[in-house]
Amino acid sequence: MRILLIEDDTVLGAAVRDQIMADGHSVDWVTRLDAASDATKGAVYDLILLDLMLPDGRGITFLKTLRSHGSVTPVIVLTALDQVSDRIEGLNAGADDYLVKPFDLAELSARIGSVARRYSGNPNPIVVHGPLEIDLAARSVHREGKPVPLTAREWALFEAFLARPGQLLSKAQLEEKIYAFDADVESNTIEVHVSRLRKKLGPQVIDTERGLGYRLGRP
Numbered sequence: 704m705r706i707l708l709i710e711d712d713t714v715l716g717a718a719v720r721d722q723i724m725a726d727g728h729s730v731d732w733v734t735r736l737d738a739a740s741d742a743t744k745g746a747v748y749d750l751i752l753l754d755l756m757l758p759d760g761r762g763i764t765f766l767k768t769l770r771s772h773g774s775v776t777p778v779i780v781l782t783a784l785d786q787v788s789d790r791i792e793g794l795n796a797g798a799d800d801y802l803v804k805p806f807d808l809a810e811l812s813a814r815i816g817s818v819a820r821r822y823s824g825n826p827n828p829i830v831v832h833g834p835l836e837i838d839l840a841a842r843s844v845h846r847e848g849k850p851v852p853l854t855a856r857e858w859a860l861f862e863a864f865l866a867r868p869g870q871l872l873s874k875a876q877l878e879e880k881i882y883a884f885d886a887d888v889e890s891n892t893i894e895v896h897v898s899r900l901r902k903k904l905g906p907q908v909i910d911t912e913r914g915l916g917y918r919l920g921r922p
Contacts, residue, residue, distance in 0.1 A: 704749035704819060704859070705880055708732045709739045709765075710781065711757055715804070719752065719781075722808040726815070726842070727859030729882045736760045743769070746879070748776055750815060755782040755793070763796050770797035777818045781806070816840055819866075830865060833922035835904060837865065844904065851903050856881060860896045864909060864919040873916040893917075 706723055710716040711734040723730040731746070733739050736757050742748075751769075755762035766778055779800040780793045790801050799818050802811060820828060820839055828840035836845045842858055844851045853861065859881040863872065874893050889895075897909050897917060907920040 704728045704815075704862070705746065706730045706815070707739065707742055707746075707748045707751045709736070709752065709757065709762065710734065710754045712754070718808060719811065722812060723815075725855060726812050727855035727857075727862070727881065728815075729859075729880065734758070736762070736765050739765060743774070743776075749880070750818065751776055751778045753778050753780050753798075755780060755784055755789075763792060766793070766796045766798060777821075779811075779814055779818060781811075813840070816842070831922075832865070832919075833905070833907075835908070835922075839865075846904060853900075853903065857896055857900055857903070860893070861900055861904070861908075864917070868919050871912055871916045871918045877917070 706728050708716060708719055708723070708730050710719060710732070713734075716732055716734065720730050720732050731742055731748075733742055734757070736759050743751075753762045753766060757765075762780065762782070766780075769776070769778070777799045778797065779802060780798045781802050781804060782789070782793075783804045785803045793801050799821075800814050802814060816828075816839060828838055830837040830839060834847045836848075837843070839862075844853060844861075860877060863877060863880045877893050897911075901908060910918050910920045912918065
């Protein structure tokens, strides 16, 4: 997934960014609402992590504006405001989840996965695809009952296909899903990761439409 992190605390922001990247997602990190607005105009995000108290305004106002413009991008609020009234305000403004600081980074990863599954239309964390059994919550894959270790990038790429079964994804779309906008991406990176997934999960797990892109193979 490509995630937008809006957080002005540099220590917390760096920790959250590193956690997201370790989970295999790409992350764009901004510290102000004006930069966040520019980011959402220039890219399509799968999830937004939003602090409520920013140097140039309140995150709630940003969220309300986002929803008023028709955006359905899931939003998880990250804030030190822990009153029930604050949570109600955030949820009523259109937040999908609410995490109070300080929080455990592993819990953040779990919340991100939960929200992502709800939006992909598959709240069940267990997916069966041919000989593969995929646990979306645990981020694990078994092939014919045997565990298959995937790197963070391999998992992120495979997850992108699982979220859009049957849909053709271009190389550019896949790069956008797993790399931040300022990342240095080699020209054959997607091809290399697809090749590794085929070796680990089976040659038919990903189909190639030459010159167009890739899609999840039929089980």
